Amino acid sequence: MNYLMNVLRGWIPTGTEIHVGAVVSALGTSLTYFVGWSDALEALLVLMVIDYVTGLLAAYINPNLKLDSQKGFRGICKKIMIILLIVLAHERQASLLLNPLSCGSSLATRV
Numbered sequence: 001m002n003y004l005m006n007v008l009r010g011w012i013p014t015g016t017e018i019h020v021g022a023v024v025s026a027l028g029t030s031l032t033y034f035v036g037w038s039d040a041l042e043a044l045l046v047l048m049v050i051d052y053v054t055g056l057l058a059a060y061i062n063p064n065l066k067l068d069s070q071k072g073f074r075g076i077c078k079k080i081m082i083i084l085l086i087v088l089a090h091e092r093q094a095s096l097l098l099n100p101l102s103c104g105s106s107l108a109t110r111v
Contacts, residue, residue, distance in 0.1 A: 031083060035090045044086075048079045 013021065035041060052075060059065040 027080070027083075031087065034087050041086075044083075048082075052076070052079070 031041075052072075055075065056067070056072070059067045
């Protein structure tokens with residue numbers, strides 16, 4: 001019975017896990033709201049996770065490399081910036097499709 005209680009206590013998230021979960025869920029919710037969810041976005045996120053995990057494994061296996069939380073944080077920030085740039089490009093494209101005159105060219109008059 002004590003073993004079962006210890007296992008169940010291990011499943012309860014700690015303060016750090018709660019904060020990380022809140023940030024990840026906020027990013028996922030805002031990304032889905034602004035861009036929508038597609039197979040291409042899912043593939044991009046899966047490849048980003050694979051890239052991060054292989055980086056961790058390379059640092060763990062290779063004796064010349066070391067696990068550095070600062071490098072890992074920098075890598076995560078770069079991945080977040082990539083996603084934000086995709087969101088920006090998507091919103092810009094959506095605004096141009098809604099209002100073709102806002103692109104600053106005479107594209108609408110050529111048609």
